[in-house]
Amino acid sequence: MEKKEIMMSVKMEDASSLFSSCYSNSNNIPLWSVFDLCQETEEKGSLGFMDLLGVHQDYYNGGGGGGAPLLADNNSPSQVAGKDSTEATTVKECPSNSETQQQPTPTTPKSASPLSSSVSTTTTVDQAAPSSQHADKLLKAKKTNGKKREREARYAFMTKSEVDHLEDGYRWRKYGQKAVKNSPFPRSYYRCTSGSCNVKKRVERSFTDPTIVVTTYEGQHTHPSPLLMPRSSSSSSMPQTYFSHQHYLHPHHQQLLFNTFPSLDFPPPPPPSSSSQDTTNNNALFPLSDHGLLQDVLPSHMFKQE
DNA sequence: CGAATTTGACCCGCGC
């Protein structure tokens, strides 16, 4: 399979080039939207990348009906929607540090969607080896915090967006920015503002395709998303359906995904009626997909109650 | 005025 060959050759540290590879293959249509490189879900129970981001079942079933596609861009939703410019791809990166690797996780996909099974069988080994160096470096950097901490799994979200910092429902504080070698675009470092939560994310733009934003999450939120809490004070002004996929993927890009995965039993894409104001009736636009696009894309076990 | 961002300095390990 073509997909597999590409994935096998991917190193997580070069997510940008990875993504460009995905695109370059077919008329700028992503070859896949989500893939799980190391099946860590089994290691951590049913932990999916949504869980990693701290989005749990409650939110899936919550008012938004939104499958919590945390790639919505509410920095400027209108901008994104209007420019038709968001697509999302996720990459799960093996931790591959020496501590966690002693328990190599079988890569057998759990019954899931055709997509997930086709992409998740790959890689634990292949992925772990090449990225171990990078993992070490991360560990080193962690030490500078004073305590040695196990490196968390990382998930890279690749989003076609004109906005650098994609809103994902959490509050982040930027703590650094570095120029990236061989790239004109700097990499930004963010940390979750919640005191007890040390989830980090890096945001960088692919230099091979400047429209692609690579967001790498590291760690797992220990708290609910302030913006996803139905009645949280911080989200009182947030439409309840904020995280429905209307903001996650513009219909046009959903269309691309549908085209990309014709074998998936997706409901037909909604009419291209979205705009920045479409935050109030998204559910009506997606009567068949209570949990969002990602539910269709991700293995079903990720959406099951623990 | 507190929170968030900016940005240069610093730390660390790796490769040569």
Added chain:
DNA sequence: GCGCGGGTCAAATTCG
């Protein structure tokens, strides 16, 4: 040993 690059810190600055 030294330079390089990734990641983090923290003081200064900006913003709401």
